[in-house]
Amino acid sequence: MNFSWWFANKIAFGKSSKNNLSTTIIRIGQIAVAIGIMVALITLSTGIGARKGIKQKLADFNGHITIKPYNSNLSFNSDSLSLKQDFYPNFRAVPEINHIQAIAVKGGIIRTKDNFSGVFLKGVGTDFDRVRFHNYITKGKFPIIGKTQVSNDVVIPEKIAKELHLDVDSSFVIYFSQNNGKPIYRRFQVSGLFSTDIKDFDDIYIIGDIKQVQRLNKWDSLTVGGFELFTDIEKLDEVALKVNENINFQLYAQSASTSFTQINDWIAIFDTNIFVVLFIMMIVVVINMVMVLLILILERTHSIGLLKTLGATNWRVRKIFIYYAVFIMIPGLVVGNVLGIGLLLIQKYFKIIKLPAENYYLSYAPVYLDIGYILILNICAIIISAIVLILPSYLISKITPNQAMKINQS
Structure with missing residues (x-):
């Protein structure tokens, strides 16, 4: 010793x-x-x-990596993109990707008797990861999204619900603008409330059926606005680079870390x-x-x-x-x-x-x-x-x- x-x-x-x-x-x-x-x-x-x-x-709400058309506009509204992609629903070329879901976004204005609020309806389909989002539900439940039937149920942020005096089972109307200048309105039912504590999401987004956005944009069922991919949160930029190398040149992939640079x-x-x-x-x-x-x-x-x-x-x-x-x-x-x-x-x-x-x-x-x-x-x-x-x-x-x-x- x-x-x-x-x-x-x-x-x-x-x-x-x-x-x-x-x-x-x-x-x-x-x-x-x-x-x-x-x-x-x-x-x-x-x-x-x-x-x-x-x-x-940031990643749970907006996807760890998002895939959009390369010429996508700078607004929140989605451009059209075919659902038929080599990487969907399984990205075999990049095994680090463990889940992919299609989404589409459409902007509008909620009108109630005593107030209004500009929002974006984020449409999701049957492939949406409800379990991942469940942590942010504070009241009620997430809408049941079917394959064929269009659902009018949505989840809205607690902040918007408080400002507009809405609650679970309340209904409201959203006015959507069209290219011809004539607005279209749709009535939605609140099935649940959520809170992410991130202003970028809680101030403007509501989540509902992707088929609502497809109907508003006059898309067919095989047209979506983009894809959200999920992987290891610590390897976002590395995996995003691999994704870009394995998708069509007309598409581009962006990690959550570059999508929200200020945060x-x-x-x-x-x-x-x-x-x-x-x-x-x-x-x-x-x-x-x-x-x-x-x-x-x-x-x-x-x-x-x-x-x-x-x-x-x-x-x-x-x-x-x-x-x-x-x-x-x-x-x-x-x-x-x-x-x-x-x-x-x-x-x-x-x-x-x-x-x-x-x-x-x-x-x-x-x-x-x-x-x-x-x-x-x-x-x-x-x-x-x-x-x-x-x-x-x-x-x-x-x-x-x-x-x-x-x-x-x-």
Whole structure:
């Protein structure tokens, strides 16, 4: 067994270390480590959780990747596109795609007795992933979309429902403009309410039967406005590139991360915040451990002199105290992890901390817990501290046996 490791373990966890003068300093160092690792865990988990949560919402509502005609106009209204595509309903050329659904969008104005609102009817078919969207339903249910029968049921955002005094089972009329200038109106029934906390969606979109949009645009059943593709949320741009390489030149694919650049730029701020907080917490932990190590060296000057008298080299003694300081960190790391993970689990399941959705696109602080991140964070804290402690441990080289004995005698 390595002597330095064994000796450091004995003085760190042995009975002799319980009642010496350095106990208070050690406790302060352990508390600092616990607070540092706890804050770092919370920052990392909530930061990654927020980033993933917002990206997931963008992708769930609008598709991870969208395919549209290459000459598609800049408005929200869909251009026509044939449903008969080599990639639909299964994209065999890009196996990362796990689901495809056809959609079509048509703009109109909801009119009620006392208010109105401009909206876009997003038409979906029988291939729509209802399970994925179920998380955003707050009241009622998603419309039942049949293969032949046209459904008048729609789900609308809670915000629009509140502004127009609508609720589940309410009905309303939408006026759609046509190329000839004559509006067409359709009456719809509210089957459910939804909320994504993303203004771009909750302010303008309602979801209903794609056959309604096809009838309004005088399309046949094999004409749609575009396709939404779903894949791994962390590989959107990479998969979008593959999709573009395997579709007709008259089509183009766009990932959710490029469709909503403003929101994604805002999401990128989380990465900066996470790095800054982790850096500050690591500095705090390292400074505290350096102070603890220096005090331990000064407090155990006699022991250092005795070890050198017995033939221990400077580097061997330095390693003893570096290991000693690292061993002192362990209880602090354990307590910090327990407290941090405990608080995160409480937030994850009880959603105690709320957020203003209009600013954060989330109604509560999300939590992402991954054993890999936790282990890496703890290992990095130990390794960085051990490396940084090499420099202050150089003080040991300045202590000679004669000086140590003189200090002890005085």
